[in-house]
Structure formats: C-alpha cells, structure tokens
Amino acid sequence: MAKKHVVAAAASSSFVHLHRLCYFLLALYALTSLSLIYFTWCSVPHCADGVATSSAAAIHYNRPINLLSLGSAWNHLRFSASPPPRRLKIALFVKKWPQGALAGGLERHAMTLYLALRGHELHVFTTSPNSSSAAPGGTRDDGNIHLSRPTAAGNLDQSQAWEQFHAQNSTGRAFDVVYSKSVAIFHGRARRIPNLAVSWHGIAYETIHSDIVHELLRAKAEARQAMLAEKVARVVEEVRFFPSYSHHIATSDHVGDVLKRVYMIPDERVHVIINGADEKVFKPDATRGREIKMEVGVPEDAGMVIGMAGRLVKDKGHPIMFDALRQLFEEDESFQRGVVVLVAGDGPWSDRYSDLGPNVMVLGPLERERLAEFYNALDVFVNPTLRAQGLDNTFLEAMLAGVPVMGTRFASVAGSLIKDGEVGYTFSPTVASLKGALRRAWEDAGRRELRKRGEAARTRALELFTATKMAAAYERLFLCISQTQPKEDKNDYCMYPLRWDEQRGGGSSG
Ligand SMILES: *[C@@H]1O[C@H](CO)[C@@H](O)[C@H](O)[C@H]1NC(C)=O
Numbered sequence: 431m432a433k434k435h436v437v438a439a440a441a442s443s444s445f446v447h448l449h450r451l452c453y454f455l456l457a458l459y460a461l462t463s464l465s466l467i468y469f470t471w472c473s474v475p476h477c478a479d480g481v482a483t484s485s486a487a488a489i490h491y492n493r494p495i496n497l498l499s500l501g502s503a504w505n506h507l508r509f510s511a512s513p514p515p516r517r518l519k520i521a522l523f524v525k526k527w528p529q530g531a532l533a534g535g536l537e538r539h540a541m542t543l544y545l546a547l548r549g550h551e552l553h554v555f556t557t558s559p560n561s562s563s564a565a566p567g568g569t570r571d572d573g574n575i576h577l578s579r580p581t582a583a584g585n586l587d588q589s590q591a592w593e594q595f596h597a598q599n600s601t602g603r604a605f606d607v608v609y610s611k612s613v614a615i616f617h618g619r620a621r622r623i624p625n626l627a628v629s630w631h632g633i634a635y636e637t638i639h640s641d642i643v644h645e646l647l648r649a650k651a652e653a654r655q656a657m658l659a660e661k662v663a664r665v666v667e668e669v670r671f672f673p674s675y676s677h678h679i680a681t682s683d684h685v686g687d688v689l690k691r692v693y694m695i696p697d698e699r700v701h702v703i704i705n706g707a708d709e710k711v712f713k714p715d716a717t718r719g720r721e722i723k724m725e726v727g728v729p730e731d732a733g734m735v736i737g738m739a740g741r742l743v744k745d746k747g748h749p750i751m752f753d754a755l756r757q758l759f760e761e762d763e764s765f766q767r768g769v770v771v772l773v774a775g776d777g778p779w780s781d782r783y784s785d786l787g788p789n790v791m792v793l794g795p796l797e798r799e800r801l802a803e804f805y806n807a808l809d810v811f812v813n814p815t816l817r818a819q820g821l822d823n824t825f826l827e828a829m830l831a832g833v834p835v836m837g838t839r840f841a842s843v844a845g846s847l848i849k850d851g852e853v854g855y856t857f858s859p860t861v862a863s864l865k866g867a868l869r870r871a872w873e874d875a876g877r878r879e880l881r882k883r884g885e886a887a888r889t890r891a892l893e894l895f896t897a898t899k900m901a902a903a904y905e906r907l908f909l910c911i912s913q914t915q916p917k918e919d920k921n922d923y924c925m926y927p928l929r930w931d932e933q934r935g936g937g938s939s940g
C-alpha cells in the first residue's frame with residue numbers, strides 16, 4: 431500500500447496534491463469525530479459536574495480509583511457479592527431498634543443493613559424498647575444486641591452504651607469500625623475515634639427547605655413554624671460539630687454536596703451511599719397484585735390504581751394530596767370514573783381520605799411482607815412528602831416492585847431517585863403541580879408508557895438501590911477506613927476495583 435503511494439506520488443505532482451488533500455480531510459474528519467464523541471459524552475448528565483465526571487470515567491474505563499475521593503454515589507459501582515477475605519468486628523450505634531410494623535425509616539435502614547451485612551461480627555448498641563416484648567424485631571445468629579435504658583429525652587444513654595461498648599472492645603478483638611446512625615454517638619465522644627463513620631438521614635440544612643414549603647402552604651389560621659432564625663442557628667451548630675466525626679455517609683447525592691460545600695467537610699471524609707431496600711422481599715409479583723386488588727374490592731375496569739404508604743400525617747404531604755384528589759375527582763369525570771386510590775398506613779389523614787368517596791380505600795398499616803405485596807397492586811406509587819430531609823424507603827420499595835413512582839421535587843428525591851419521565855413523575859409541593867403530575871400519569875395509564883416507566887424503575891432500583899448493594903458499599907467503606915498500614919491481607923480496600931470485584935463481578939442484581 432505504502433509502496434503504491436510512493437509510486438503514484440512519483441508519477442504525478444497533481445496526484446501529490448490530491449494526496450495531501452486526502453490527508454487533510456482525514457485529519458479534519460478525525461478532529462470532528464473526536465469532538466462529536468466529546469459532545470455525545472458531555473450531553474450525558476454526569477458531565478455537568480466535574481467530580482461526577484471523573485468517577486464515571488473511572489467506572490467506564492476501569493481505571494483504579496480511590497474510593498475516598500469518589501464524588502458520586504458508591505451505588506454506581508459494582509462490588510463483589512461474595513464476602514471479603516477480611517471479617518470485621520463492627521459496632522453499630524442506633525437510637526432505636528425496630529419494633530414491628532411501626533418502625534421509622536432510620537430504624538428500618540439500620541435493620542436492613544444489619545441483616546444484609548452477613549459474615550461480620552456485628553454488635554448493635556441501642557435502647558431497650560419500653561414494652562414487654564423486649565426481643566428485637568429481627569435476628570441474626572452472629573449478631574449481638576446490647577440494650578440500655580433510654581434517657582429521658584429518648585436518646586441512647588451515652589455512658590451506659592459506652593460501658594457496654596468498652597466491655598466488647600476489650601474482649602477478644604477490638605472493633606475494626608464504629609458506625610453511628612446520625613447522632614447516636616454524641617460528637618463529644620465521636621471526636622476521638624478515627625475509624626468511625628456516621629450516616630445522616632436528614633440534616634438541618636434540608637429542614638429549612640421543608641420549612642419554606644410548610645410556610646407557603648400554611649393556612650392563615652395556623653401557627654407559624656419554628657422561627658427561621660432558630661433553624662439557621664441549628665445549621666450553624668451542625669456545621670460546627672459535624673467535623674468531630676471522622677467519616678460521613680450521605681444518603682443522597684445532594685446531601686453529599688451540602689456536607690462538602692456548606693458544612694465544609696473535606697471531600698475524602700464524605701461518602702455518598704444511597705439507601706437500599708431488601709430486594710428479596712420487594713419484587714414484582716403480578717399474581718399477588720391481582721389477588722390484593724380483588725381482596726380489597728378494586729373494580730375490574732379500574733383504569734389506574736394509585737397507591738400511598740407510610741404515616742398519614744401533614745408532614746408527609748397528605749393535605750396537598752387530599753386537595754389534589756378532591757379537585758381532580760370533581761373536575762375530571764374520566765379521572766373520577768377510572769382512578770382508584772389505595773392508602774396503606776395510618777394517622778390523622780386516614781379518616782379524611784375515606785371522606786373522598788368510594789374511589790379511595792384506606793387499608794390501615796401493613797406489615798412488611800404485606801406491604802411488599804401491596805405495591806404489586808399499583809399502577810403508580812405516590813409519596814407526596816413535604817420533608818426535604820432524608821429519603822423515604824417507600825420509593826425504593828415501590829421501584830423494586832416495578833412500580834413507577836411519583837415524588838416531590840426535592841433535591842434528594844429528584845437528584846438521586848426519580849428521573850422525571852423515566853422512572854416516574856416529580857412535582858413541586860403545591861396542589862396545582864401535584865394535580866399536573868397525577869394528570870400526566872392518568873394520560874399514560876393504559877398505554878405502554880406507564881408500564882415502561884415501571885420497568886425502568888425496577889431496572890434502576892436493581893442496579894442501585896438493593897439492600898445487597900447498600901451493604902456491599904458500607905462493607906467496603908468499613909474495610910477501607912479500618913485498614914492499617916501495612917495492609918493486613920495485601921488488599922487496599924480504599925481502591926476500586928480490586929481483582930476480587932472484577933472476578934466475581936455483579937453484586938448489582940438480586
Ligand atoms: C415504661 O413502661 C413502664 C411499665 O410498663 C411504665 O410504667 C413507664 O411509664 C414507661 N415509660 C415510658 C417512658 O413510657
């Protein structure tokens with residue numbers, strides 16, 4: 431080929447010109463396609479944020495990355511599903527331990543993690559429930575639960591829990607890692623522990639957003655919320671004491687950003703691990719879904735079943751949901767004829783929902799297994815929460831069941847969970863905006879659109895929000911922050927990927 435070129439070039443000088451032109455065009459082409467590649471890559475959302483870009487690039491090209499400086503959520507990585515060569519002794523401090531169906535989000539998160547973190551020696555330091563049934567609501571043969579009396583304010587008694595901790599820390603081997611759920615360990619004590627991680631499930635900065643929403647929705651006769659100045663003081667207080675904790679786990683991308691930018695915690699001490707739900711419990715089951723619809727009496731020709739679950743209180747947005755439904759039933763005859771609403775949970779709003787007529791069925795609170803089945807009866811799951819802080823588990827549970835989700839456009843929800851138009855719908859916390867989202871879902875109902883969103887929701891949840899994925903990420907963080915120099919088993923757990931991640935792959939599906 432090259433020889434032929436030389437011959438041709440020698441044959442005619444005009445041919446040489448043509449050749450040069452060809453090379454020029456070739457170079458031009460290479461440049462354009464490069465910029466095209468760059469353009470395509472950068473139209474993907476993660477290019478907007480410099481930090482996220484570097485981690486995404488690392489994930490795509492398998493360049494080793496230091497996990498401690500990973501900007502985006504650890505959920506995007508694929509960790510090995512098999513137990514690591516090192517077995518950890520972990521201390522988990524949590525204010526309360528789940529008791530039956532009424533456990534709050536924080537406790538359920540603790541329990542999910544506790545059950546999923548198998549293969550490690552896990553000690554839980556928590557308060558004893560004030561009831562006759564003192565047995566914790568879930569057991570693990572290798573787990574140890576250490577109970578103490580709560581303080582008058584309902585907190586973990588620091589000196590009692592600490593005594594129990596030291597008893598365990600000095601028998602056999604010392605703890606590799608100490609994990610505090612929120613302020614279960616007060617910052618005064620946390621300060622001296624280097625191998626400590628704390629996870630935040632709602633920070634004061636976010637509650638200011640919630641307060642703004644509440645103030646806007648407040649009826650004239652209602653009392654104003656706590657003074658904004660007090661709230662700002664609370665944020666300042668948090669900014670002062672948060673650095674006492676060595677490592678921080680943010681449960682959404684937004685909180686990760688706030689911890690770095692507003693709370694001024696160094697990047698390498700802030701790690702984003704979004705919550706997961708138990709994928710073995712929450713999964714699609716069309717048969718159970720149909721059975722539940724029959725049991726509760728959903729008419730066979732119902733065009734769309736909307737579901738809600740959780741505490742039916744003002745804070746969770748039930749006033750705006752109530753108004754949105756009432757108005758839509760009045761204004762839109764097809765909505766009124768075709769839509770059924772199933773409400774699982776209890777609280778002051780359960781009676782009011784019953785007032786909306788036969789379209790709305792209030793089922794009361796459901797046990798976890800029953801709740802898992804309940805999601806399967808739905809065409810769309812709505813959580814109208816007015817709390818900007820934290821991330822409600824019900825979103826993850828519904829997504830794992832393959833149900834499109836509708837949620838308030840808060841930074842955590844919209845930024846980490848619900849991609850509008852892909853896995854569900856988001857709305858601003860106003861009646862008008864919520865009505866708009868409900869109308870959009872109603873338009874999509876019965877078409878392929880809604881089902882496609884449900885499938886996308888399940889795919890996304892299986893990839894990112896399983897208990898297995900969450901536990902693998904926590905485990906890796908614990909391995910990383912507890913390792914000593916030199917490395918005990920030659921693995922540097924702060925690096926990703928390890929050979930062990932690549933070999934076994936997966937960890938991303940249930
Ligand atoms: C705890 O339970 C005991 C006995 O059942 C009761 O006397 C006491 O008032 C309870 N304490 C709280 C804080 O509820």
Ligand SMILES: *[C@@H]1O[C@H](CO)[C@@H](O)[C@H](O)[C@H]1NC(C)=O
Binds near residue numbers: 623
């Ligand atoms: C637990 O015990 C180890 C070994 O004696 C010690 O180095 C460590 O400081 C103890 N942890 C805490 C939080 O006191």
